[in-house]
Amino acid sequence: MKDSDFDRRTLLASAAAVGAGVLLPGAADAAARRVDVTAIRKAAEAGKAETVARLQEWIRHPGIAAEKWRVDESCDFTMGLLREAGFQMVRKVPTDGSPGIFATLDAGAKRSVGIYFMYDVKQVNPKEWTHPPFDATIFDKPGYGKVVTGRGAVNQKGPESTFLAALHAFKAAGRKLPVNLVLVAEGEEEIASPHFHQIVHTPDVMAALKGCEGVIIPDASQSETGAVEISLGAKGPMEFQLISSGEHWGRGPKGDIHSSLHAMVDSPVWRLVQALNTLVEADGHTPAIDGWFENVRPLTPREKALIIEASTKQSEADMKKAYGIKTWINDEPWPVALQRLAAQPTVNIQGLVSGYMGPGGKTVLPGRAEAKLECRLVPNQTFKEAEAKLRAHLIKRGFTDIEVNVSGGYDPTETAEDSRLIRAEKAVCARYGIDVAISPRQAGSWPGSVFTQPPVSVPAGQFGLGYGTGAHAPDEFFVIDSSNPKVLGMVDSAMAFVDLLYELATIS
């Protein structure tokens, strides 16, 4: 979407025409669908105020898994939203952590489509926010239009509300969905989904999912240029904390003591530094855990080609500016850096906590030191393998005293480029005239592997038009009415979901 004179209204009209002519099997079906879609759009527009109010109320019902805060309340609220949107069966699925949700909408259709929701949100530091993060304030943001701000606005309640808006529009227009829906939701996405497999592997949930064409996680995937990237997969995370303590080690102090005693008392902090130092190579980024690359599959020629193609559609300068970065690893050129972004498994330190953390110094020998780490795994590494190798690596080097607390994680996910799901998504983008880049693998993670791997084994991926930003950061927001002609607002994005469901119902 490079054309700065792009006119969305024109485009939408032509897209509808193209869609009707090219993508439907027969002229009669096409005509019927055109009538249906027109009615659904009218309903979506009429229901806009309710759609926005629903999203605001959802933001006002946060659940933060990392803090075990308001999780049950958020789960119950989400279940109510699903019932209102037309799911006939909505059931809470207990896990060893936050509860999940299983819901089905039987439209009497031939095909079924899976939907993944998360109802939890990332932690917040309210002091960093312009508007209180759970107020769901609506305001006009220059360059974007009418937006709602709040934690979860884009990650992931805005896109999920947009999908629900599509279902409400079907209902209000008195139209049946062209596919049946099987929805699973979790409340621990932000802590790396430690119990999501328990939800998906519940026998009737699994049976329902296995019958789906694929699983969609609603997303707001347009960039500010309107372009969309469709990912064929994502890395798998392993979240863990390494803790060194006098208490567990049996050496060093139990609590913080006067620093002068380090002359005769061991330091759990140095112990942690030495253990950490074994985890990456001297280059400061290549994982050095024994056997880490054993099952790593290099990028295929097709994957490399896709990345090189995608690199021409993304602005290196914009990304450097957005992230405050001067240079990539090894000063690599943009297409090479993007290949590394997709290909390299990582071991990252997210945080360090020990002893005195205020201004200046304070003369203590700390009794405890914690490093918060996370690995990102690539095919064909597995979460189970990674945990076992990490533990073996530390034990082999004598760090048996270091506590390894694996708090979440799952395998990387992959979906075939020629699956119906991906082809349907591309078709919808094409109808809207949207520039699509196919990314073989996101560097970030979502728990798609529980769908794409046995025993479920169906395609899965994020999809959705529209825009929002600020996930995991302050002032997260989601666009309701877009003032940028290249980017869709909430009603138009809901209609893209309507189109996708029709597409999935009929694509060969």
Added chain:
Amino acid sequence: MKDSDFDRRTLLASAAAVGAGVLLPGAADAAARRVDVTAIRKAAEAGKAETVARLQEWIRHPGIAAEKWRVDESCDFTMGLLREAGFQMVRKVPTDGSPGIFATLDAGAKRSVGIYFMYDVKQVNPKEWTHPPFDATIFDKPGYGKVVTGRGAVNQKGPESTFLAALHAFKAAGRKLPVNLVLVAEGEEEIASPHFHQIVHTPDVMAALKGCEGVIIPDASQSETGAVEISLGAKGPMEFQLISSGEHWGRGPKGDIHSSLHAMVDSPVWRLVQALNTLVEADGHTPAIDGWFENVRPLTPREKALIIEASTKQSEADMKKAYGIKTWINDEPWPVALQRLAAQPTVNIQGLVSGYMGPGGKTVLPGRAEAKLECRLVPNQTFKEAEAKLRAHLIKRGFTDIEVNVSGGYDPTETAEDSRLIRAEKAVCARYGIDVAISPRQAGSWPGSVFTQPPVSVPAGQFGLGYGTGAHAPDEFFVIDSSNPKVLGMVDSAMAFVDLLYELATIS
């Protein structure tokens, strides 16, 4: 002080008798002194309420150098206290940091004695305190007696107030001091005295100090068994922070970014871990900075003998219990561990700060990581040498991007065992029947080297009876009236300072 039936009143009476008979040069002088001391004791007892109130008000005027908080106010308050105690000249000495104080009390005596005061206190976390840290609450503490609690109670305002109480008692009794006093005070002891040399090296301050028998830092040095350890020296500290940041490095992010980007973006946190890891040997405690041991002087046979003797007077079990420690470095036996405590120079990590520090994990690649460290130097290392070697060590290994912020420090200090100062201190303890251990070197630090080294070159050391604990910790307190017969209260401790001044006036 091993006798559990020890009666302090009896002891004080006999000590006075012994002192009068043994330590004074002539019978007439002895008789005169006895009369003086009796009058001074009466005055000290009469002035007790004022002494305690003075200490409370001082605690209520804190100055925290690390936070640049209420420092000037605390300096002015301290200057007022000195004037009230009889110093005829009290002058503020500007430095590049907190101001210092220079004060003199001319008693027309032959000899002069230096006094070191600090008026700053350590940081506090009020939530950790039973009583607000700056309220100076007085209460009865079972096993101790009447105590005052607050930041600075023992470190160092309680002992300093006890010394001032001695001066007030001289004044109230209409007695001249047997020595002149030269006092220097600083407000940055708790940040390792970065500007104290500027105070001491002011020409008239230096001239006055050079004429002193030695410099005393008032202390409450009795243990709960009543025993006293007199230190002949102390290690020198070097406080510093190592900071790795994307901003300074030119690699990695400026702020915290999404952790998945570590696949293409360098990590300032790994960079810091790698730099840190070069600073100690694999044993986790021996400094590995290039050339670190070049000037380290091993313990002399006399120093070893003193430590072995002292080790019999200290309870290893009590110390392990107090600090929550199961074993010393290398599982060394108590006398060996105590030798290491005195002999080993250290590089200690006081704190680690980076990225996400709350519960669980959070998917960020931090833009900055800071380690708060401190070295303890032993003779003949110097602060200047240590800083130069640390910087050279990091530069040699390519860590030119790591910011080295040396926030304070000074040389180790040593005073001869046969100096008048040490002999006078021992004599006072002997008169009180107090068990004395001579420690060749404290593992902790105080800026005595500015006195003991050229250009001043006079003996210097902590001294004082009485008890308090909790320096740098919550619920710090200082004993006013001791319910433990082995430990002196504030009035008796003030009288020990009176005795010390007489001793220093006459000792050959």
